[in-house]
Amino acid sequence: MTLTAVFGKPISHVAQHADAAETMIAFVNRICRRIGILRYKKYEVIMRICSLLAILMVLAFPLPALDAPSGTFTIEDVPWDNGMKLLLKWNLSAGFDSLQILTPDSLGVFQSIQIDNRSTGDQIMANLEPNQDYTYRLEAYNRSTGERYALQATGKPLEGWFYLGKLSYLIMLLLISGAILYYIFSARRGKELFIRRISGLDSMEEAIGRATEKGKPILFVPGISDLEDIQTIAALTILSHLAYRAAEYDTSLIVPCRFSMVLSAAREVVREAYMKAGKPDAYREDMVFYLTDDQFGFVAGIDGIMVREQPAANFFLGSFYAESLILAETGFSTGAIQTAGTAQAHQLPFFVVSCDYTLIGEELFAASAYLSKDPQQLGSLKGHDFGKLLVILLILTGIGFEIAGISWFRTFFEGVR
Amino acid sequence: MKKNIPLLFAFVVGIIVLASEFIPHRPFNSITETLQNWFMIISGFAILLGQISLVRVNVSKIRNRSRDWQFYLACLISFALMVIIGLLWGKQEARGILGQGAAITANLGSKPFDYLFDNVYIHLSATMFSLLAFFIASAAYRAFIIRSFESNLLMITGVIVILGRTSMGSMLTGWLPARLHFLHLPVLTDFIMQYPNSAAQRAIMISAALGILGSSLRIILGIERSYLGSDK
């Protein structure tokens, strides 16, 4: 943090300062006369010019002000942040009606950015550039005496090494991650873990069996989001299990994709699953194909596939928006067994209405663990439950504190703003 | 080796991104942005992969005379048409290979690409979205059935919200006195949407967030490998 208080002078006392300057000049004059410099007229003129310059110098450069107000104006870096905030603090003697904070614009002209009336206070300046010097001026005004005082300071916002505002996030993250890891290692040591049945995932076998019986394909839609969405990744993990089963049963698979990145990832997943099932020759690249980036163009394409190909089982897993019901209802009209799953809470009702099975929220993320029956992965699901318990406790505690009128708890967990 | 490198990469990048969330100092504070930019660049190159896939799949369907192969042909023709006229005359203010196409624009009233966009694409897209209305009607007919306590609750709530979202809702209960204002259908609808609905939404959001946390942790630690095509 850099701090320089450079200017503190009552503007109404400028005349007084000028007098002081004049006095000083007169004194220099006398000395000069004494030593004989001012015998010539031109030196007199020079001295006059010097006196004028001296007055201007007094205004421009810091000098101990006569009758300066008892006040301070400081700028501090806000610690533990991303270096985008400065804290302005001021403490002025009483007798000011209002004050304003100014900052120079690109031309260096000071512009008012805030008006205040507190003689003692502070103000956070946000959205600054890290490691840049920022100058602020505080001008205090007394209406009755007509006096105006200016204080100026410079500060530099610095990037911290930890975001204190995110401490609550970190604590939560560490607690839940710790619980997940603890249960994973417990499962590794052979501890039996119970997991409730998820009918939407149990139905997968039934759906594949039915498609095999009918000799019809399975349709799998991995949502409409790109690969950066964790729901798409979760959908691909389920696709891996589904493709393995489809390969085992020799049932054809249709996987339309909205984005090229999802296309390449889905192709890799399906190819690997077929290899794992020992049927690499059965894999065809056109099982997984690109349709269009356009949201409703994509939906129109899938609707067309459902109507033409009449798949026996449809899987809509991943991130879905307004198109969810269009997909699910078209699938319903073709008589396919439908399984859907999304973490988009507002689309769940549509899936519940039109699909045979629906994975709600976190069930989508639990699917891979559930299907693989891998104890390590099942262990992590137990960690989710700990997280839920923790959230419930925090909600109840928060309600208790709020009722009691204690706000620090909520403020702490609201975190960074 | 083929699996280990991506797993190691996922671990390292995952940890860095996680750390950057809590460390506001350079270089951490710009890592996520940099990675996002990389993703966009890779996505840009991957677009070509999608176009190739689209052409290949449709051509093979046409070649094999699959059922309704004419639709695949229509798709390819539409795709080619938009690409070609976009390249030749550009769109809006942007120039094409043949310049601004003043003559053709004077005839059509706008550039060929914009003309098709405004007069064909917009309407096709809106038609697809408007299907929602029909599907909501048929789904409601099937779903809101009096069967059990829960389904009755669902139906009553559904009816209140549907009525409250129409002009009829205001008219039906507009006569209620001020002290019974909370029973006014639009007010009741807003209450349902704001409190019970938001509470349920939040519960699902929180549990989904926990699911995301667990899923991400499994991926970062290499426990979850299915997304790479195998769990071995």
Added chain:
Amino acid sequence: MSVNQNTQTERRLIFLLLFIAVLVPLIFPIGWKTEVSPHAKMAYDMIDSKPEGSVAILSFDYEPSTMTELQPMATAIIEHAWSKGHKIIATALWPQGPQVADLAFKEMAAKFPDKVYGEDYVNLGYKPGGMVTIQAMGKSLKDVYPLDINGKKYDDLPIFKNIRALRDVTYAASLSSGVPGIKEWIMVAHDVHSVPVTGGTTAVSAPGFLPYINNQNQLYGLLGGLKAASEYEIMIGTVGPATVKMDAQSIAHLLILIFILVGNIKAWRIRHKPKQQAGTE
């Protein structure tokens, strides 16, 4: 799944009736009045409270498919903002956003012939990247949009005289039908730069955004679907496309209620059929 496995004939009948129910009020408007909801009022109040000369970002994060619901919101917000003397910067996080923005501006420019492009409004066009793009706007708007949609330079457009970054705008409004959209604007514009955010979305997506209307004011109200758009038109005192379409939407909703009633009668008959047969034996 339901006991009502509606047949293809039933489905087609439902579709036909609904089509008629929507079509008739559009041809012969009824003129039913709608009531203003608190969330629409919140959005209106936020914009209304901003002084003349305010500069706002209006992000067109949707495509033509959802224009029916979102375009009336766009025109209503533009009309409101312009009547208050605000200036509008149009951005788009969706590829077809600039085109729908253009259509909205063209429609409103006819009502406000004094509004000058570049001074009162500007269309910056589409930029990919979603949330990353908004974050970049937080640093410098010029770096993200050196040129507008017509190729004019940032510095040559008077609207940007005092606008360097996202924090310099008075408020932001996003009209979105998915991702990226309102949520991303909240996370960056509001949560990082303290810019007030409001927005509009399709009726089916609206419930998902309600948790953001909270005591932290992450979202100042929300326009959800056509009804909210018509409410906004009422508040600004205009009869726009949403008000005209509201009759059709109301009739369609009532028809859906009738379908629910018929569906229940059918389900009741199906459930009681075996009992009646057993009774006759």
